[in-house]
Amino acid sequence: MAEPQWLNEDELRAWYAFVAAGALINRRLDQQLKEDAGITHLQYEILVRLNAAKDRELRMSELASALLNSKSGLTYQITQLEKAGLVARRSCASDVRAVYAVLTDAGREMLEQAAPDHVALVRRLLIDVLTPGQLAAVAEGLGEVTRRIQEQESEAGAAR
Structure with missing residues (x-):
């Protein structure tokens, strides 16, 4: 086995900054959404994705992937949102295996109430902290990381 290529000082600094910032931002967003809306950050993201989808619904597998x-x-998350009346499930007439998550009117109202404070916190924690150049570099760099990982996962899945 080859010797690992250890991180140098600059690389380690970038890695630690990424891990710390990600954890702190997610913790603060989760805390704010739980206090203000009674939902988690992941549940908020589910509502956002459903709200943006055609007919406010997505196939569960597509939503999980997104x-x-x-x-x-x-x-599990859909079950929690369903209990709260924010999401409903529906089956597909043409494919018995397919299940869709559907945003309810109550879910849309919850999203409309939660969004302004959530977006304000995202701005305060990240967007307004960075210069436009830093923001572009973060978006480009992390976008590339995401693209490569998804490409590798797709290739690994195709090989199975």
Whole structure:
């Protein structure tokens, strides 16, 4: 086995900054949404994705993929949102295996109430902290990381 290529000081600094910022931002967003709306950050993202979808519904497998979440993890979250009356499920007449998550009117109202404070916190924690150049570099760099990982996962899935 080859010797690992250890991170140099600059690389380590970037890695630690990424891990810390991601954890702190997610924790603050989760806390704010729980206090203000009674939902988690992931549940908020589910509502956002459903609201943006045609007819405010998505196939569960498509939603899990969009959220970079497992199907079982998404099923749990949808169950919680369904209990709260924010999401409903519907089956597909043409494919008995397909299940759709559908945003309810109550879910849309919840999203409309939660969104302004959520977006303000996202701005305060990240967007307004960075210069336009830093923001572009973060978006480009992390976008490339995401693209490569998804490409590798897709290739690994095709090989199975």
